[in-house]
Amino acid sequence: MKISPHARRSTVTRNAIGVGLATGVYGISFGALAVTSGFSFAQTQVLSLGLFSGASQFAVVGIFGAGGGAIAAIATSSLLGVRNGLYALSLASVLNLKGIKKIFASQITIDESTAMAIANNDDEEMSRWAFWATGISVFVFWNIATAIGAFGASFVADPKSLGLDAAVGAAFLALLWPRLINKQIRIVGILAGLLAIGLTPLVQPGIPVLACVLIAIFMGLKNASDK
Amino acid sequence: MEARWVAVIASSVIAFILKFSGNVVPARYLEQPKIKSITSLVPIVMLSALVVVQTFAVGQDLVIDARLAGLVFAIILLLIRAPFIVVVFGAAACAALLRYFGLTN
Numbered sequence: 578m579k580i581s582p583h584a585r586r587s588t589v590t591r592n593a594i595g596v597g598l599a600t601g602v603y604g605i606s607f608g609a610l611a612v613t614s615g616f617s618f619a620q621t622q623v624l625s626l627g628l629f630s631g632a633s634q635f636a637v638v639g640i641f642g643a644g645g646g647a648i649a650a651i652a653t654s655s656l657l658g659v660r661n662g663l664y665a666l667s668l669a670s671v672l673n674l675k676g677i678k679k680i681f682a683s684q685i686t687i688d689e690s691t692a693m694a695i696a697n698n699d700d701e702e703m704s705r706w707a708f709w710a711t712g713i714s715v716f717v718f719w720n721i722a723t724a725i726g727a728f729g730a731s732f733v734a735d736p737k738s739l740g741l742d743a744a745v746g747a748a749f750l751a752l753l754w755p756r757l758i759n760k761q762i763r764i765v766g767i768l769a770g771l772l773a774i775g776l777t778p779l780v781q782p783g784i785p786v787l788a789c790v791l792i793a794i795f796m797g798l799k800n801a802s803d804k
Numbered sequence: 805m806e807a808r809w810v811a812v813i814a815s816s817v818i819a820f821i822l823k824f825s826g827n828v829v830p831a832r833y834l835e836q837p838k839i840k841s842i843t844s845l846v847p848i849v850m851l852s853a854l855v856v857v858q859t860f861a862v863g864q865d866l867v868i869d870a871r872l873a874g875l876v877f878a879i880i881l882l883l884i885r886a887p888f889i890v891v892v893f894g895a896a897a898c899a900a901l902l903r904y905f906g907l908t909n
Contacts, residue, residue, distance in 0.1 A: 599887070606892045620812045627816030632851065637815055639854055644863045647811040654815040657850055658822045659843050665826025666835070674827060683823040740899030743874025746858035747895030750878050751888045753851035765845055766852040773853035777861045786857055789849040797842030804837060 586706055589697060593710035596689050600631070601718025603748075607634055608726025610745055613736035614642035618727050625723040629716065630687055632752050633657045639745050640783045649783020656790060664691040671704050685712025761796075768792050869909040870899035 580588075604625065611621040616638055624634045633654040640650040665686045671694065674682050690712035697707040733739060757763050769789040776785035859875045860866045874895035881891045902908045 603888045603892065606889060616808055616812075620808055623812050623816065627812070628819050629816075630819055632847065633815065633819060636850070636854060637811055639858055641808060641811070643857055643861055647807040647814070650811040651814045651818065653850060653854075654811075655818045655822065656846055658815075658819040660847060661819070662822040662826040662829075663840075663843055665823050666829070667826075669827055679824070679827050683820060683827055686823045686826065738900060738903060740870065740874055740896035740901075740903065742858075743871040743899035744892045744896040746855050746871055746875050747878035748888075748892045749851050749854040749858060750875065751882060751891045753848065753855060754882045756848055756851070762845070762848055766848050769849035769852040770856040773856050774860060774866065777857065777866055778864050780864075782857075782861065782863055785861075786850060786853040789853040790846060793845035793849045794842050797845050798838060801838040801841040 582703075585700075585703060589693070589703060589707045590710050593693060593707065593714045596693065596711055597714030597718040600689055600715050601722040603631070604719040604722030605726035605729075606744060606748060607631065607638075608723040608728070609730035609733075610635070610642075610726075610741060610748070611638040611723075612727045612730040613733060613741045614638040614745075616641070618724075618731065621727040622720070622723060625720045628654065628658075629684060629719070630658055630661060631719075632749075635745070635748050635752070636786075639749070640786070642742070642745060643782050645781070645783025649781070649787060653783065653786050656787070660688075661686050664688075667691075668694055668708065671698065671701055672708060673705075682708070682712070685709075685716055687712065687715065689715050761800075765792060765796050867909075870902045870907075873902050873908065874899035 607625070608621055611624065611634075612618065616624075624637060628634050628637070636653045636657055637650045640653060665683060668686065668691060672682055690708050693711040694704045694708035697703040730736070733741070736742060753766065757766060769792050772789055772792060773785040776788055855875070859871045860868070877898040878891050878895040881894045886894065
């Protein structure tokens with residue numbers, strides 16, 4: 578059965594709103610964790626508006642929460658953000674952007690919008706629609722949810738009594754989990770965890786996480802030369 | 805300027821430059837097998853390291869406290885395919901309960 582373009586477009590739109598709502602809900606946890614890590618309401622909201630990439634945002638607040646400084650936070654956030662640049666690169670031919678649209682599209686080039694665009698890549702127009710609808714939907718819901726979480730957490734006197742410090746590690750694990758798709762990746766993940774633990778007593782907070790990039794470089798070069 | 809503002813603004817600007825560069829840089833620079841192979845592993849190592857640091861570190865000290873119980877509970881929730889928000893707040897609730905009953909720090 579052939580689905581009409583109109584019907585397909587509304588299905589894609591509905592899915593985009595669903596993805597936006599789902600990710601938005603975890604924006605609540607980001608807002609709450611940022612405020613309990615000492616970020617102001619304004620700083621928290623600027624992260625969601627400007628940085629707009631979940632893992633990088635959690636990294637910035639997590640590193641400050643653990644006693645790290647600005648340099649470690651910026652470096653970790655940026656390394657996590659490299660993949661968004663690669664997403665933009667792989668979508669460039671489909672999106673075919675001109676002028677100011679390039680700027681807006683760049684801001685909403687994230688895991689979710691890229692995944693939805695690729696899921697519909699049998700039809701270029703639908704792929705573009707999926708990208709924009711998902712990106713805008715996630716942006717709107719993520720920012721509203723951040724505000725709700727940040728506002729709610731500003732009434733919490735002792736974040737530890739609510740276990741919010743335990744929530745940060747769980748959030749990173751939940752972001753990592755779907756990426757552990759094969760044995761080598763799981764081993765790389767375990768090695769990174771061990772290196773980070775080993776370095777923690779030896780160097781400034783924030784540096785152990787950055788040092789783990791060396792594992793990615795080493796294994797990445799090895800994989801490329803094995804092919 | 806306060807360190808948190810510096811981090812917020814600088815990381816936002818760099819994130820945008822990274823996203824934007826994908827739209828303007830010729831593909832051949834980034835599509836080399838070595839670069840692709842490394843960048844695909846970067847999120848894995850960083851997220852893994854962040855998990856353990858957030859669970860065991862207090863500054864430069866390693867400690868075992870309610871956060872570890874929260875993480876174990878998070879793993880159980882992930883194994884039964886709980887959604888993100890349930891995993892995050894489930895881990896928090898687990899740690900909060902242990903502390904409330906004075907079972908851990």
